[in-house]
Amino acid sequence: MSSQTPLHRVQGLGAAHSGVGHFWRQRVSAVVLVPLSIWFAVSALGLVGAREPAVLIFLSNPLNAVLMGTFMLVSIYHMALGLQEVITDYIHHEGVKLLLRTLNYAFAFAVALACVFALLRIAIG
Amino acid sequence: MADIPHKVASRPLSPFLTIFHWPITMATSIVHRMTGVALVGGTIVVAWWLIATATGPDAFDFFNRMVATPIGQIILFGFVWSLAYHLVNGIRHLSWDFGYGFEVPTANRTGILVFVLSLILAGGAFALAWLGQGGYYQ
Numbered sequence: 001m002s003s004q005t006p007l008h009r010v011q012g013l014g015a016a017h018s019g020v021g022h023f024w025r026q027r028v029s030a031v032v033l034v035p036l037s038i039w040f041a042v043s044a045l046g047l048v049g050a051r052e053p054a055v056l057i058f059l060s061n062p063l064n065a066v067l068m069g070t071f072m073l074v075s076i077y078h079m080a081l082g083l084q085e086v087i088t089d090y091i092h093h094e095g096v097k098l099l100l101r102t103l104n105y106a107f108a109f110a111v112a113l114a115c116v117f118a119l120l121r122i123a124i125g
Numbered sequence: 126m127a128d129i130p131h132k133v134a135s136r137p138l139s140p141f142l143t144i145f146h147w148p149i150t151m152a153t154s155i156v157h158r159m160t161g162v163a164l165v166g167g168t169i170v171v172a173w174w175l176i177a178t179a180t181g182p183d184a185f186d187f188f189n190r191m192v193a194t195p196i197g198q199i200i201l202f203g204f205v206w207s208l209a210y211h212l213v214n215g216i217r218h219l220s221w222d223f224g225y226g227f228e229v230p231t232a233n234r235t236g237i238l239v240f241v242l243s244l245i246l247a248g249g250a251f252a253l254a255w256l257g258q259g260g261y262y263q
Contacts, residue, residue, distance in 0.1 A: 027219065030218075031219065034212065037208060048254045052178065052181075052182050052186075054263035055185070058262050058263075082161045083162070086158065111169065114172055114175075115171075117176075117179070118172075122175075122178060122179050
């Protein structure tokens, strides 16, 4: 037996007010990150002890630049979703929750922008 | 009135994390969230590495010197192990989402496997790097 109103039920948004959207985005980004993380680990190990020119050559390669950019952007998206879940779980004051969620996304945007800027500067520079 | 605290203390209290025996599945779940939060730091390290590379030789060398310090190596191992754990346990979570491996004995076995495998992956990566087997892209 449900205590939801008929309108609430057809909207399908539930107590989180966002339905399964968050869950679904987190899973899709997780699936994408499985091969990308393996590529990143193999690449990072391949660059251990490398001097700057070698790293510049590696990251100037279009395939590596796109893969690194995708890895960072999807990672940061997955990170923002995960941190939002942590904030929602532990912070119960609505105002503080709103503030932290805003800071979370502002932080994610800043790191994402910094990574894209760095990659473009290396590739086009 | 004075004996109320005594009465409160003698009542059975609601159990909390410190009271429960830790099942493997609970430990893997908590560690998944902990490694996830730790990977925020790892993301900042990779972003710093990219920015330092884009900035120039001085910034790049400073990054390398910081990573080479004992504290830098400990942080780097924490990052590598967190990535390995979150990746391997993430695959375990994805298989649960498809309905596989939810039986308690299976979940316990894969839980131990996740800890062992993540340590082997992180330890293996560090062993390769220290033995000079890394750096094949230069």
